[in-house]
Amino acid sequence: MTRALWVAACLWLSAICGPANADVSHKLLEFKDLKGWNADNHSDALHVFLNTCSDLDDPDWRALCALAQNMPDAKAFFELFFRPVVIENEKPALFTGYFEPELKGALRPDLRYRYPVYREPQVAKASNPWLTRREIETGDFMSGRGLEIAWVDDPVELFFLQIQGSGRIRLTNGETIRVGYGGSNGHEYRSIGVELVRRGIYKVHQVSAQVIKNWVRRNPVAGRELLFHNPSYVFFRRLDRIPAEAGPFGAMNRSVTPLRSIAVDPAFVPLGAPVWIEKGGEAPMRRLMIAQDTGSAIKGPQRADIFFGTGDQAGREAGKLRDSGRLVVLLPIQRAYAMLSEQQE
Template identity: 40%
Template sequence: MLSRSARRVSLTVLLLVCASCARVPRPAVTRPQEALVEFSDTVKLVDDGESASLRIALDQSLIWLRTRPVEQRFVYGPREVTAGELVSALERLRARLTDGMSSLEVSKAVMEDFDLLESAGGEDGTVLFTGYYEPVLEASLSRTDEYRVPVLSAPDDLIEVPLEPFAERFASERVFGRLEGKRLVPYWNRAEIRGGRLSPRKLELAWVKDPVSLFFMEVQGSGTLRLNDGGERRVGYAASNGRPYRSIGALLIQEGVIPREQMSMQALRAWLAANPTERDRVLDYNESYVFFRFLPGAAVGSLGREVTPGRSIATDARLFPKGGLAFILTDHPVKMADGSVQWRPLARFVFNQDTGGAIRGAGRVDVFWGRGPEAELAAGMMKQKGRLLFLVPRPRVPVVEAR
């Protein structure tokens, strides 16, 4: 952990992080105690976002953390803190944050109460950053010749079994299935659901035109349905069939049809549009299927709270503390006036407010970008290396009154 003097130095020295920096290979992280390691660098936490959005994200974490038992423990690698300690530290930070603060002022406000720990990363010691967003799909609340692809709600025979009650080592693990007699068996896969296995259940929330767009909304976990009557309805994750997520991008790279260096969501969409006879085979390779529900407001993450564009991240819920404050250093794409794309540094405070089927291990982070063309660009193109730092509340020194 940084000493007090080192923490002061960390506010005046800027470490420029290269996405391709060599890192010492490490064994795969399998326990929360291994996910974060002592932080020994000096780094200036130069936040490139707006302080107003940071406050919004902070409030969402606070709302969730206040619902936790005060003594519930959150593991930050070698450190543990209670929900009460987290709430107290974040409330103090919230009181110091005001709109329009400079990056240095935000950094000073944060570092008054927090120490830094760094993600151990993946097996090569690095952290891979990707992005996700809230897509907008053309839809109808009734089936027509144009709108024929169903957006399904969760079926009532889908059983979710949290495994933590059976053994502590299964914390945040769960399985999904259905009953055959007295046996719990895997739920229907994507091909079986697409083939109409659930059609008699009347689970359709709405209908969309394009199965590829619906597939990518499943990957994102939420979206907006722009209805043919002029209205809009937001939908979010309700449940999963529990099948393991398998990347169709990795499949097409393996088959040699899209080079690895050219792979992106945009490249996938273009290839599927150009090869309609291959569409079902490729989509069905990912047996995972997501069911949706209507949302009363904005998109929500795994905490059941609204996620904030550019301030909410998804990590492996088995390894990193839910709702925790973090800092990310990586790059993100920006579309220029001439249509070209340039990569710019991304350095900001974020909150760990979501998770995902493809986000596994200490070397994966997904950044939420909101909705719109810029969000879609970032979500589709980001696959950058970088660094993930978590901020753990510093132990409070009891105040001893003079006699």
């Protein structure tokens, strides 16, 4: 999935109050209703909350961020000043995972490193939507414009770098550069995993990122056509100021934290808000996370993408995740009750 695609002030406002949609419901819970709440490490969640809460403009959030700076007892802090709210519509809950990939690359092209990682051209900024993935990769518009950040050795990994929205490129000289989301061509994301299922090649439960990569590599001609099924194309920018030990930037322009940061739909969930996760599946997860990222495939109030970290192992864990469950947003008390009042009007 693509990170930081469309965060704006109008979305922030709708995230606080929820969209004007009769199909969306809000239910207030008690903390005792959250499965596994007492067993979590709330202090870890509080530290992650502090990474981004100072960027929140709303007075209610600013006040809570100021209180959090004093490092109170974390569990008591959340229980005293927040209320759990379930925001739902007709779509069932779905949890997936994402990670920061690491690709092999070079600053100059050669026979091995020949797949460019592009900056966004000015014309794409002004035109929405712009050229499709097929047109960008098979045409000659991008060549000769100095838009290349680096060249990598694997077009499949480059495709998944665009889905993740950020990553690291390990250069031939041993250095590493980091890249983050730098724009898009404006076309809607279309899942190639869903397309493989539609064609009858795999069942839903069989599809993962690694399965898709293997199929594309085994079928180079049909595989390239499959990648073109997704017309969305992501451009990048270099991120030279992020410490090597920190995670990639999310939608809030701050580093995300493995297994504590999630991507959400900001039309329903405020960026920066604590979110309680009750994920099912083979490896159930009950923990407090912070909504610090977005993604073009993350749509709906019960949709979340969990950040797993950097590298191949994180990628394997993230790529196989597709579980149901429940997502509960922790809102400032006055915001929670205001949301319920608006629903009853």
